[in-house]
């Protein structure tokens with residue numbers, strides 16, 4: 001089931017991790033227009049993709065509604081705002097991606113619009129449209145230079161590394177979009193692929209944002225893989241930096257990020273409030289409730305839509321609200 005979130009839904013676009021807008025107290029805002037993904041990566045932290053074991057619902061946010069919220073938040077946060085279109089799924093599955101980029105670029109105070117992607121749905125025509133819309137930067141997820149391993153990691157048979165490489169080369173050589181390669185380093189699975197990806201990035205003069213594999217309770221876990229410590233992760237990055245004479249570690253400042261005032265926290269942790277149920281939640285036992293102009297994920301809630309439910313807020317970090325019925 002795909003639930004369409006528009007103004008009439010009555011669901012505010014602050015408060016949830018799986019769609020809407022996330023403010024982590026910096027000048028970067030994460031904009032999440034959809035939960036849909038076309039892959040089924042074996043390491044996916046959110047278990048996204050078709051036939052997910054945890055999620056049988058997806059959400060798509062109406063573009064004007066999303067832009068309306070974005071404008072309000074950017075105005076509050078001030079100048080020099082970076083917008084990153086990301087998702088617990090794949091942003092290129094969003095039908096109004098171009099409109100979203102154009103709209104975000106037009107907002108006064110926004111200086112950069114970037115996007116995450118697995119690249120499988122990109123074509124040269126789409127890239128041209130994305131570039132004309134004003135996208136500044138792409139964080140491209142690619143985890144292996146070996147076609148078989150890349151396909152295995154993606155969890156789908158149709159993953160074609162050759163087309164992915166072709167698209168990367170096309171973006172690098174034919175557009176002004178700043179392209180970053182962002183592999184997830186999964187210990188014991190693609191260790192040998194990271195140096196190959198570094199070499200590949202160097203041939204096209206691309207930047208690299210190597211990510212650390214993390215274990216998530218509701219994520220997909222490749223058998224036998226254990227996350228390494230941050231100490232070990234950065235030690236290895238420094239070794240690769242030396243060996244390949246390439247920059248792999250960036251401070252937030254170096255990518256234009258800085259601290260900014262957060263959008264106000266309107267419900268305290270531990271506070272008991274009444275929320276109105278507006279939609280089923282992303283996990284099977286959850287509901288989306290609304291109170292004080294914030295969306296709230298309510299665990300263990302089977303109340304019908306429109307009902308009022310008394311809840312206790314158990315988490316409110318970065319204005320992402322999680323509650324339990326009382």
Ligand code: SF4
Nearest residue numbers: 037039041044089118
């Ligand atoms: S890791 Fe990204 S591309 Fe892969 S299934 Fe998850 S959301 Fe989709």
